[in-house]
Amino acid sequence: MKIIIADKKTSFTDEQISLLETKGDVVFIETNEEWKNTKEIFSEDEKVLALDPGVCDWSFSKDLIDKVPNLKGVCLPTTSYTWVDGEYLRKKNIPLTSVPKYSTESVAEHAIFLMLAVSKKLPLIISNGWKLDWDKHLGYEIKGKRMGIIGLGDIGSRIAELGKNIGMDVYYWSRKIRNEDYTYLELDELIKTSDYLFLTILNNDCLISSSVAF
Secondary structure, eight states: OEEEEESOGGGSOHHHHHHHHTTSEEEEOOSHHHHHHOSGGGSSSOEEEEEOTTTTTTOBOHHHHHHSTTEEEEEOSSSOOTTBOHHHHHHTTOOEEOOTTTTHHHHHHHHHHHHHHHHTTHHHHHHTTTOOOHHHHOOOOOTTOEEEEEOOSHHHHHHHHHHHHTTOEEEEEOSSOOOTTSEEOOHHHHHHHOSEEEEOOBOSSOBOOEEEEO
């Protein structure tokens, strides 16, 4: 069994590598160029692929899956799994794993950071060489503003919690989830009335997580 890891070897401890080596022949593919040209994934050996999205260009398509013989499993270090053709893997009885919830806090904090940066006009200040122009760079206070969240899953719920804790009024739309701590609105109304809008919903192509300020 080959364990082919599309990631830098330095991302793993010696102990982790030793443990993997007890399960199979471990091969690291550390760059996108190596990924495109490696012969290891096309060998006839039974293999499990562990795919870092940066190395693989966030793509493991049906066409590439068909070219990999004796594939026994695909492991992702991401929460999102839609950049891999999971439905096709299931049809071929090849297990696909991801890492749910591991990045919730990081993504939520990053989204709040983007909101603060936009509200304080940080991009304009940076583009002006960090020279403040009070007529152009005077920002907005967050407290009392309306936060709109599209998709109240793990990340959306954490963003809502952070927004409420800094004094924002939190509104949301979600396909299935309801939370009495926040106010539910229909999607059109939410978009029209939010001061800051966060997209945290899983669609057919990717996990959207970003913030937009109005």
